[in-house]
Amino acid sequence: MATKNSLGNLFGRSPIRPIQEHMQIAEEAAQLLPQLIQASIDDDWDRAGDIHKAIVAAEREADKLKRSVRKNLPKSLFMPVARTDLLELIGIQDHVANTAEDVAVLVMGRHMRFPEKLEPAILDLTAACVATVQQALKAIQELDELLEVGFLGREVKHVESMLKELDKLEAKTDKKAVVVRRALFKLEADLPPVDVMFQYRVLALLSTIADDAEKVGDRLQILMAK
């Protein structure tokens, strides 16, 4: 009885919390990368294998959540923000998890070991990359507060200052990537060419993660601007 009650049916499922959870999972995948690199430096491939598995599992969970958010956002929903913005947002968030997985697959699959001289710099770069993702997560976690005040006013300014910080962190990551790439360039003549190619690839992917985190912030800003 009363299964199709008009008042009960009026309320759709809010996508806000699932989107926040999704970003949380993407961040979980990304924040495992420094540990993975450390394991490769230590030449401990059992540990690296476990971390790789955890990253792959997180990426899968993120995929599942992304699909369920999409499924629960029919066109008939009336929301304070544009539906397309939310769909875009979760797509970009998903890139973060995907790219983290790509890095893990490369490092693990090739038992990749960076030249000893590069180790501190690459750890530094990975940490900067994770910090960028964490800042993006912090901004996304403001979504429910934004909803509370109707996406305007002080809360928007608050989030905008977080996004500025996010931009700074992304720029920092880029700079660190340049440093590592230059160092690798100097050493590359003495290294096995195929290995070097893939090391460049990992460096590029780490920059992509930070880029994606910044794009999450960009989307959030567009979403607030409406």
Place this chain on the structure above:
Amino acid sequence: MEIIAQYGSIFLILACAFGFFMAWGIGANDVANAMGTSVGSGALTIKQAILVAVIFEFMGAYLAGGEVTATIRKGIIDPSVMTDSPELMVYGMMSALLAAGTWLLIASIKGWPVSTTHSIVGAIVGFAAVGISVDAVYWSKVGTIVASWVVSPVLAGSISFGLFVSVRYFILNTDDPFNRAKRYVPIYMWLVGFMISMVTLLKGLKHIGLDIDLGLGSKFANAIPVSFVVGLIVAALGAMLLRRVKDSQDNENRFGDVERVFAILMVFTACAMAFAHGSNDVANAVGPLAAIVGTVQSGGEIAAKSAMPWWILLVGAAGIVIGLATYGWKVIATIGKKITELTPSRGFAAELGAASTVVIASATGLPISTTHTLVGAVLGVGFARGIAALNLGTIGAIFMSWIITLPAGAGLSILFFFLFKGIFG
């Protein structure tokens, strides 16, 4: 005349049974919509919601339900057409009750969204227009009622839109929303007390023999200062309750404490909602019953103006309470689970917008749908960007319910009318 003399007590028993059935249906289904928002937002537990519903539904019905009851009883059809055969009035109103009750039962089992008000109005118009004569229906009054079904959700939506925007401006979008909330929320509580008191003073107290006269001329002018004071008392009570809410300094969830302040406000708006619902919807069961009892007891004279016996209201109120106790609490729980996304700062705006609209309608004697009004109010908050996701498909369902319920109620009522005519002659 002989028919009424012969079967008078049977008619009374049947009418009471049907009226009770209808009231049970209202208690089992309709009340859930009025209370579900409070339960869903976590402002009230189910037990508290039922307690509030029992007390304030009864008060609303008793103190402010008279106007709508009068409309249902003698505002839709012209009794003078039936002076020669008063039994037609009895058959008709019995059919209307039975038809509306049956239709609500079918619709509830099938899960269709229907409104008690629309069923009963459709049923009364149906038997009168087809069973008696098209002239027996006050079409202009029916037109007003139907218009009010469109106006009420829009009005409720506008009020709740305004309320929510004011909450955002004065409380949420400020430096210190928690202390702002504590300072401003009593004003909304005052509004609740003022509104309920105004309606009670203007429409309720005369039939319990109480009349407050401050010598200010009109009844309206007399009611304003009294309601103002009542509002102040309510606000003071609320402010006392608010003192117990402490700032937990939780930076992760900055609005959690603010919402707890609004949850207390929502206890007040829930009372207003139950009061409003009682004042409007009890009439759906009590109105036809009163018409039957009036006709039978006057020995066949269709009294246009006779006092409504007090026990009729008791049948309605008891039916609602029993409906609530036997089935309604389950429906409240179901609806409550579905609307957990509605936080108290929005729920209160929706409830106050809906309750004000319903109470105004009650005071003017217009039977409207509480559920549809509440849907309009929630949409109003949604348009103020207050709610994460609303299903606009519901609006379509409401239109469907208008299109289906009116002819269904009318059809069933016509069927039952001729059935009774066949049985009793």
